[in-house]
Amino acid sequence: MPKGFSSFGINIGIKDKTKDFGVIYSEVPCKAAAVFTKNNYPGAPVIVGKEHVRSGVLQAIVINSKNSNVATGERGVENSREICRTIGESLGISETLVLPSSTGVIGVPLKMEVILPACKKAKELLKPGNLEEVAEAIMTTDTRKKISFRKIKTKSGEATIFGIAKGAGMIEPNMATMLCYILSDASLPENTNLYSVLKSSVDKSFNCLSIDSDTSTSDTVVLLCNGLAGEADEAEFSRALEEISVDLTKLIAIDGEGATKLIELTVSSAKNETQARKIGKSILNSPLVKTAIYGGDPNWGRLVMAVGKVFDEPIPFEGLEIYFGDLPVKGATPETLKKLSEYLKNNTEISLNVVLNVGATSMKFWGCDLTEKYIEENAYYTT
Amino acid sequence: MPKGFSSFGINIGIKDKTKDFGVIYSEVPCKAAAVFTKNNYPGAPVIVGKEHVRSGVLQAIVINSKNSNVATGERGVENSREICRTIGESLGISETLVLPSSTGVIGVPLKMEVILPACKKAKELLKPGNLEEVAEAIMTTDTRKKISFRKIKTKSGEATIFGIAKGAGMIEPNMATMLCYILSDASLPENTNLYSVLKSSVDKSFNCLSIDSDTSTSDTVVLLCNGLAGEADEAEFSRALEEISVDLTKLIAIDGEGATKLIELTVSSAKNETQARKIGKSILNSPLVKTAIYGGDPNWGRLVMAVGKVFDEPIPFEGLEIYFGDLPVKGATPETLKKLSEYLKNNTEISLNVVLNVGATSMKFWGCDLTEKYIEENAYYTT
Numbered sequence: 001m002p003k004g005f006s007s008f009g010i011n012i013g014i015k016d017k018t019k020d021f022g023v024i025y026s027e028v029p030c031k032a033a034a035v036f037t038k039n040n041y042p043g044a045p046v047i048v049g050k051e052h053v054r055s056g057v058l059q060a061i062v063i064n065s066k067n068s069n070v071a072t073g074e075r076g077v078e079n080s081r082e083i084c085r086t087i088g089e090s091l092g093i094s095e096t097l098v099l100p101s102s103t104g105v106i107g108v109p110l111k112m113e114v115i116l117p118a119c120k121k122a123k124e125l126l127k128p129g130n131l132e133e134v135a136e137a138i139m140t141t142d143t144r145k146k147i148s149f150r151k152i153k154t155k156s157g158e159a160t161i162f163g164i165a166k167g168a169g170m171i172e173p174n175m176a177t178m179l180c181y182i183l184s185d186a187s188l189p190e191n192t193n194l195y196s197v198l199k200s201s202v203d204k205s206f207n208c209l210s211i212d213s214d215t216s217t218s219d220t221v222v223l224l225c226n227g228l229a230g231e232a233d234e235a236e237f238s239r240a241l242e243e244i245s246v247d248l249t250k251l252i253a254i255d256g257e258g259a260t261k262l263i264e265l266t267v268s269s270a271k272n273e274t275q276a277r278k279i280g281k282s283i284l285n286s287p288l289v290k291t292a293i294y295g296g297d298p299n300w301g302r303l304v305m306a307v308g309k310v311f312d313e314p315i316p317f318e319g320l321e322i323y324f325g326d327l328p329v330k331g332a333t334p335e336t337l338k339k340l341s342e343y344l345k346n347n348t349e350i351s352l353n354v355v356l357n358v359g360a361t362s363m364k365f366w367g368c369d370l371t372e373k374y375i376e377e378n379a380y381y382t383t
Numbered sequence: 384m385p386k387g388f389s390s391f392g393i394n395i396g397i398k399d400k401t402k403d404f405g406v407i408y409s410e411v412p413c414k415a416a417a418v419f420t421k422n423n424y425p426g427a428p429v430i431v432g433k434e435h436v437r438s439g440v441l442q443a444i445v446i447n448s449k450n451s452n453v454a455t456g457e458r459g460v461e462n463s464r465e466i467c468r469t470i471g472e473s474l475g476i477s478e479t480l481v482l483p484s485s486t487g488v489i490g491v492p493l494k495m496e497v498i499l500p501a502c503k504k505a506k507e508l509l510k511p512g513n514l515e516e517v518a519e520a521i522m523t524t525d526t527r528k529k530i531s532f533r534k535i536k537t538k539s540g541e542a543t544i545f546g547i548a549k550g551a552g553m554i555e556p557n558m559a560t561m562l563c564y565i566l567s568d569a570s571l572p573e574n575t576n577l578y579s580v581l582k583s584s585v586d587k588s589f590n591c592l593s594i595d596s597d598t599s600t601s602d603t604v605v606l607l608c609n610g611l612a613g614e615a616d617e618a619e620f621s622r623a624l625e626e627i628s629v630d631l632t633k634l635i636a637i638d639g640e641g642a643t644k645l646i647e648l649t650v651s652s653a654k655n656e657t658q659a660r661k662i663g664k665s666i667l668n669s670p671l672v673k674t675a676i677y678g679g680d681p682n683w684g685r686l687v688m689a690v691g692k693v694f695d696e697p698i699p700f701e702g703l704e705i706y707f708g709d710l711p712v713k714g715a716t717p718e719t720l721k722k723l724s725e726y727l728k729n730n731t732e733i734s735l736n737v738v739l740n741v742g743a744t745s746m747k748f749w750g751c752d753l754t755e756k757y758i759e760e761n762a763y764y765t766t
Binding site: 071106372375 | 421422423424425451453454456488489490491552553595596597598599600668669670671674675677678679680681682683684685687688689690691692693694696697698700713714715753754755757758759761762763764765
């Protein structure tokens, strides 16, 4: 665990008996950067969080699950401010050093009567490190905690970058993702633009993920660096940060609501990143591609359809190559179809390679299959 | 039935024992217009059909289901041409007066050994009218025939416009739809642009439909007018054509793969048609909105999310109104949620009204809920 961070995750009864409230605190102020959802109706905590991170310094994060405090109007924003204020008082820091997050149902007022008393007790509940407990407290329909970390060298020894995330449905991050907190005891050289470092990593990880094409109103990725372990090299830090972000992205994809298979899609020989992204998302979001992978149905024609429906990026059919693992499937013989079917049935991580042969850009994307369980989970979510 | 048309629909064993082959023939050449899929990999019949309809005259349509003849390369196009040639010979007309259509699995060569003998027998199989039989022969995963017709006045009496369609999955028509044939014995005034008449009707019906956001490679809407019942007024014809198109659109939506509910969405007070269309499609394509409607879950917050994820069309939250039937649901009380839940559970046609309050454009869109059955149908489609 990175030095100087303490945290807790507990149940306060927002919806049921599972953990639903957590706080992360650094004993010294941290350099901080964050990216948020591009949804035009961001949640109240996103509105307040954007204000607080503008200074580039944060010291604490307060999170509740089971209720997203979205579409709750002025009262919702005031509730988020009051939570920051109460946490600030308990921890003895300014409320503007606190980043608030909420995740869960949309359109329902927060249960302030259980949240505020918990905020008041924050200081006494903190335990050194302990971030796994927070990883659990931020879960909604997630079935498992999502954690990834790396060690990197600093001028004075070794630092840790530690990331936790949640997210299983309403996931097509754009400029951001579901809740994700990345904490480090490294510092970075004075001239480093921490936002650029974070954004670049997010663009190659969370922004290449789609579970169900629905962009959450709460997406937030925050990076906090308290510097207690000394200064790291920016390139090394960025590399580790990207690895952690990709790890967490894959953990979210494989834990997609109802998912049984992780899909890792490589779009290569694209003209540029925009083209790769449009085609990558079109494939990963196609319910017909997703259901075929779920059923182990060697229906490669649906890939052709999904590439072809990106109307403004026509790719010559002759040059298009499609691989499942190492198996080329375009114009497949019955024998190849049998191999493809076996590949799909025998693997829970499906590697899909679509070669466009129109340029030199290559990008990876992550998603999951679409199953009956996704429907069950989402048909009765609030009832 | 419109005068002068004969047809048949039979089983020739392309996949199973259900009807899979049909021909429609007019005893005189027809003025014709067609719109086709915008998918960048159109099926071979779409390529050939575009060539044949360019003259503005057609006399026959030949259709097979169970195989779409898509992604089959040069051989696929040659197969489509040979089908037209054989039908032309059988009916004693030029092959360029024949429009071919195929629908079904992608990427598998057509079974020419069963199709060509059927083409040769076309003339003897034709029966006057008989279009219901064709409506059945073009079905794939459809559970019911889709037919709509209207009578209109002509200078010399009365004409009929008769439309049939198929489509249940891979449906987000763009500039076109799944297979749809609209036949009339009316003629239209000499200066009428038949393509514009058809396109305008398609834009308000099939292009406002989405079942699963996947745009088929075979989409085709064809209008044939043989003029045997005399000249109709263009405005009256257009009105009847639009009614038929909307009827067929709704029939497709309610028969969406696995669907239990038809969703009719009105987006009103939009800035313009582009804005209404983006927001309408975002709502109808949201798997979270669709599953909530399936489950009768009064989760109106997901509508807010779906409006908000149209990043380039921000709508002020204060002005946004959302109605299920007549029930306003934004900021719903527990009592309203209960009413909403009852509305969803007690109706198979869900009327959804989203008022943007930023302009004067109003448009209707059609879709369906998303259920476990959609997954089941599509997970094992080819196997």
